[in-house]
Amino acid sequence: MKTVFITGVTAGFGEAAAKRFIKEGWRVIGTGRRLEKLNALKAQLGELFLPLCFDVCDKQAVFDAVSGLSAQWQNIDTLVNNAGLALGLGSFDKAELSDWETMIDTNIKGLLYVSKAILPKFIEQQSGHIINLGSTAGTYPYPGANVYGSSKAFVNMLSLEMRADLIGKNIRVTCVEPGFCETEFAEVRFKGDLKKAKDFYQGMQALTADDIAESIYWCAALPKHMNINKIEMMPTRQSFAGFAVHRELD
Numbered sequence: 001m002k003t004v005f006i007t008g009v010t011a012g013f014g015e016a017a018a019k020r021f022i023k024e025g026w027r028v029i030g031t032g033r034r035l036e037k038l039n040a041l042k043a044q045l046g047e048l049f050l051p052l053c054f055d056v057c058d059k060q061a062v063f064d065a066v067s068g069l070s071a072q073w074q075n076i077d078t079l080v081n082n083a084g085l086a087l088g089l090g091s092f093d094k095a096e097l098s099d100w101e102t103m104i105d106t107n108i109k110g111l112l113y114v115s116k117a118i119l120p121k122f123i124e125q126q127s128g129h130i131i132n133l134g135s136t137a138g139t140y141p142y143p144g145a146n147v148y149g150s151s152k153a154f155v156n157m158l159s160l161e162m163r164a165d166l167i168g169k170n171i172r173v174t175c176v177e178p179g180f181c182e183t184e185f186a187e188v189r190f191k192g193d194l195k196k197a198k199d200f201y202q203g204m205q206a207l208t209a210d211d212i213a214e215s216i217y218w219c220a221a222l223p224k225h226m227n228i229n230k231i232e233m234m235p236t237r238q239s240f241a242g243f244a245v246h247r248e249l250d
């Protein structure tokens with residue numbers, strides 16, 4: 001039986017991915033900070049699901065959680081580095097420094113801690129698969145994305161760098177890079193302003209968490225000689241903005 005370790009299963013992509021893998025008979029180690037959500041998932045998903053409650057920004061907690069896995073949960077086939085967030089949509093001059101710090105601590109440092117904690121298992125097993133959640137925001141800039149977009153550019157690039165460094169170790173690395181997808185993401189970005197979050201996706205048929213879970217599962221289930229380097233996807237109703245031009249007529 002295969003096992004996947006997914007960070008951030010208490011909402012959105014992570015929750016959908018946990019359910020998708022379990023449907024296929026995988027065992028899921030699912031993490032998050034909200035214990036009550038983890039307990040509810042445990043009640044729903046049963047024996048195949050192991051909840052782990054920790055903050056990915058807490059380096060010690062990450063390493064303790066991984067080293068504390070019981071013998072029956074030690075063998076992990078796939079890691080999905082999904083936990084992450086955007087905070088605010090303010091322009092670079094107006095955005096909150098503390099929001100930037102939280103995004104860097106979570107999207108960049110948290111992902112590094114979890115990867116470093118699990119990688120020795122993959123090296124020892126001489127197999128494994130790391131699937132990172134990047135974003136179209138890491139490739140295409142838009143106003144207000146500043147540090148969020150840059151943190152995802154890090155994830156997009158780190159995924160390729162991981163491949164470069166892990167060659168010869170039989171470890172696959174994939175970056176899944178979605179555009180607009182309706183989850184709790186906007187609610188978090190707008191700090192609980194539900195109206196703003198709802199308006200964000202109004203009339204544009206965003207991607208769903210199940211769409212992303214399907215892509216993640218597809219990458220994970222491919223034969224081991226196939227490495228999908230990256231998958232970029234957007235809603236049909238989302239596309240690219242042109243270059244911004246500031247005009248002043250003399």
Ligand code: NDP
Nearest residue numbers: 008010011012013032033034055056083084181183184185
């Ligand atoms: P959600 O807000 O719906 O879910 C985020 C998950 O991450 C939650 O389970 C949350 O759990 C967890 N999480 C956040 N911070 C931490 C932390 N410090 N420690 C542990 N867990 C944490 O977001 P999505 O599902 O939409 O996003 C998932 C990933 O995909 C993110 O990395 C996001 O940047 C990326 N992404 C999202 C897109 C979108 O449009 N929705 C598009 C492209 C990429 P808890 O609160 O319980 O800790």
Ligand code: 8X3
Nearest residue numbers: 135136137178179180
């Ligand atoms: C989330 C996608 O376009 O809202 O990474 O930044 S977007």
